[in-house]
Amino acid sequence: MTLLRQIMLVMIAIFLLLFSANFILTVYESRIYLEKQMRVHAQDTATSLGLSMTTAIAEEDNANLEVLANAVFDRGYYQEIKLTDLDGKVLISRINPMKIDDIPNWFIQLIDLPSPIGSTEIMSGWSFLGILEVKSHPGHAYRDLWRISVNFLYLFCFIIILSYGIIGAVLSILMRPLVHVENQANEICERKFPILQEIPKTRELKRVVEAMNRMSGKIKEMFQRQVELTESLRLEAKTDSVTHLINRQEFDAQVNAIISSEEGPGSSTLMLVQIKNFAEINNKLGRVAADDLLIQVAERIQEGLSSVPEAIVSRRSGADYALFIARTHLERSRAHLQKVFQSVASLEYFNKDVNLDAFHVGASFFEEKEDLSLMLTTSDTALRNAQSEGANASYFLIHGDSNNPISDMVKQAQEWKLTLDEIIKNESVLFHYQAIFSLPDKKILGYKIFVRIKLGGQTINAGVFMPMAERFGLLAELDKIIISKALKQLNEDSPNFVLNLSTRSIQDNEFIDWLLDILGRYQQFSHKITFELQEYAINLAYEQVKLLIESTSKFNYTFSIDHFGSGATAFSYLQSLDVHYIKIDRSFVTNIGDNTDNQFFIQSVVQIAHTRDMLLVAEGVEEAMELESLIDLGVDAAMGYFLGKPGPNID
Numbered sequence: 165m166t167l168l169r170q171i172m173l174v175m176i177a178i179f180l181l182l183f184s185a186n187f188i189l190t191v192y193e194s195r196i197y198l199e200k201q202m203r204v205h206a207q208d209t210a211t212s213l214g215l216s217m218t219t220a221i222a223e224e225d226n227a228n229l230e231v232l233a234n235a236v237f238d239r240g241y242y243q244e245i246k247l248t249d250l251d252g253k254v255l256i257s258r259i260n261p262m263k264i265d266d267i268p269n270w271f272i273q274l275i276d277l278p279s280p281i282g283s284t285e286i287m288s289g290w291s292f293l294g295i296l297e298v299k300s301h302p303g304h305a306y307r308d309l310w311r312i313s314v315n316f317l318y319l320f321c322f323i324i325i326l327s328y329g330i331i332g333a334v335l336s337i338l339m340r341p342l343v344h345v346e347n348q349a350n351e352i353c354e355r356k357f358p359i360l361q362e363i364p365k366t367r368e369l370k371r372v373v374e375a376m377n378r379m380s381g382k383i384k385e386m387f388q389r390q391v392e393l394t395e396s397l398r399l400e401a402k403t404d405s406v407t408h409l410i411n412r413q414e415f416d417a418q419v420n421a422i423i424s425s426e427e428g429p430g431s432s433t434l435m436l437v438q439i440k441n442f443a444e445i446n447n448k449l450g451r452v453a454a455d456d457l458l459i460q461v462a463e464r465i466q467e468g469l470s471s472v473p474e475a476i477v478s479r480r481s482g483a484d485y486a487l488f489i490a491r492t493h494l495e496r497s498r499a500h501l502q503k504v505f506q507s508v509a510s511l512e513y514f515n516k517d518v519n520l521d522a523f524h525v526g527a528s529f530f531e532e533k534e535d536l537s538l539m540l541t542t543s544d545t546a547l548r549n550a551q552s553e554g555a556n557a558s559y560f561l562i563h564g565d566s567n568n569p570i571s572d573m574v575k576q577a578q579e580w581k582l583t584l585d586e587i588i589k590n591e592s593v594l595f596h597y598q599a600i601f602s603l604p605d606k607k608i609l610g611y612k613i614f615v616r617i618k619l620g621g622q623t624i625n626a627g628v629f630m631p632m633a634e635r636f637g638l639l640a641e642l643d644k645i646i647i648s649k650a651l652k653q654l655n656e657d658s659p660n661f662v663l664n665l666s667t668r669s670i671q672d673n674e675f676i677d678w679l680l681d682i683l684g685r686y687q688q689f690s691h692k693i694t695f696e697l698q699e700y701a702i703n704l705a706y707e708q709v710k711l712l713i714e715s716t717s718k719f720n721y722t723f724s725i726d727h728f729g730s731g732a733t734a735f736s737y738l739q740s741l742d743v744h745y746i747k748i749d750r751s752f753v754t755n756i757g758d759n760t761d762n763q764f765f766i767q768s769v770v771q772i773a774h775t776r777d778m779l780l781v782a783e784g785v786e787e788a789m790e791l792e793s794l795i796d797l798g799v800d801a802a803m804g805y806f807l808g809k810p811g812p813n814i815d
Contacts, residue, residue, distance in 0.1 A: 206282030610660030
């Protein structure tokens with residue numbers, strides 16, 4: 165029961181108590197007054213009637229006595245009129261039975277009015293003629309008391325209803341700040357930390373609102389400091405202090421995580437960028453100018469890859485940079501190489517005559533998954549070939565180059581287009597599942613859905629065909645089929661599922677409209693499915709992501725951030741995005757027991773996630789040692805351990 169209603173009920177109870185006391189007092193006083201009035205009236209009637217009967221009694225005129233008695237008795241105010249002589253003989257007797265039809269018996273019994281008797285001695289001179297007794301009838305008094313009581317009750321009900329409305333309206337206005345405080349407290353639980361601008365005039369409520377505002381500000385400041393501390397430590401451990409790109413260790417960890425992930429890298433590209441004889445540049449220009457050159461090169465590399473937000477760019481050492489792009493294709497890889505080369509080569513420093521042989525890029529394309537060491541070796545070979553060409557140059561090398569690799573890849577691209585069109589037309593995608601289980605009890609929380617297609621008798625994973633779908637602009641259509649199929653298999657007995665949304669589809673307004681429509685139709689199963697968003701989507705399309713999450717909140721669907729921590733995005737966005745859980749990138753999980761930096765990062769993220777009531781999931785746990793370390797660090801759930809490779813059936 166609300167405080168407003170409790171106050172109103174208390175006030176009504178007070179009104180009821182006052183009414184009851186007033187009613188009892190009024191009835192009691194009215195009863196005394198009416199009793200006195202009836203006694204006086206009876207006595208006055210007995211006196212006046214006795215005087216009127218004196219002559220008739222003396223003359224023994226019985227007819228006249230009857231007329232006088234009937235004239236008074238017929239008025240109905242008396243219950244009994246009795247005249248007796250000296251010997252006690254009753255000369256006249258008139259009795260009106262005690263019967264009141266229009267008054268409830270319980271009221272008569274409760275009030276219990278007396279019937280006062282007035283008497284007088286009839287004298288003629290000094291002669292005693294008889295005694296006249298007049299007894300009042302209480303019926304009229306009962307009617308007066310009943311009328312007073314009923315009118316009083318009606319008045320009370322009217323006042324109660326009127327007071328309830330007035331008090332309710334006044335209290336609602338006075339206590340409106342408490343509603344705002346309640347909403348503020350709920351938003352604080354959701355880590356939104358609002359500050360109430362409207363300060364009430366009432367002193368007590370004013371103090372409450374000001375205290376809540378101070379608490380909201382302090383908690384927001386504490387949360388922000390924790391996020392900033394975690395981010396700064398992560399940047400310090402994982403990024404290069406000059407260019408702010410990730411360092412060599414982080415680059416290797418992220419690339420290895422992609423290579424070893426279930427989706428795999430698909431066709432991929434690795435580029436190496438090198439500024440030649442950087443030590444001489446450092447000595448010649450000075451450290452500040454040399455560092456500025458490194459920063460400019462890093463910025464130009466990122467500009468060249470602005471259309472590839474998922475690209476991993478690092479400064480490996482000195483003046484060497486490494487770039488990795490997963491799930492790409494040959495033509496796109498060549499285009500990326502040219503964009504990066506032209507972007508960096510356009511720097512004024514490399515256009516001077518003395519620096520025409522100072523900058524080179526080597527890139528290698530891999531059609532299938534390979535070890536990072538082999539990829540680095542192949543790309544280093546491409547870099548040496550670029551350097552052998554003399555002036556600032558680039559070189560593109562295809563791993564496993566055949567007689568005519570380019571024409572083969574073009575032919576394959578056309579075949580992929582036809583294949584994907586056929587898959588979309590027939591909606592022939594396959595689902596494989598991998599369990600997500602809680603820690604430490606290993607209870608199954610749900611299943612991550614992985615998408616597959618059948619091609620040439622083989623099962624092809626998303627890391628291979630999704631880049632081709634993106635290349636031909638088919639991602640949105642493919643996502644529609646995947647989401648529709650996933651939603652259709654939901655029922656009350658089905659387990660919970662997790663499904664990825666591609667970043668390109670999120671940027672498509674037509675796709676968002678379609679998604680909101682179909683999610684509305686399956687709203688009754690909203691608790692059964694969670695949508696995952698890649699972390700780089702936050703940086704690339706933050707407004708679209710926020711709008712999508714807010715638009716689907718009315719349907720109660722949940723969202724997750726996938727590959728959390730793999731990008732350079734500051735994760736203060738967790739404060740404004742209402743996500744259900746975050747999934748730590750596997751680069752932080754692999755060999756977690758031996759990496760204190762990753763342990764600290766995960767511990768910090770656990771604290772942040774728990775303050776926002778989010779689950780923290782570890783991606784791709786493969787060894788018991790990793791699982792035990794994650795349990796010790798407070799991670800809520802994991803996927804991959806003890807479950808082997810994802811399969812088409814849910815066991």
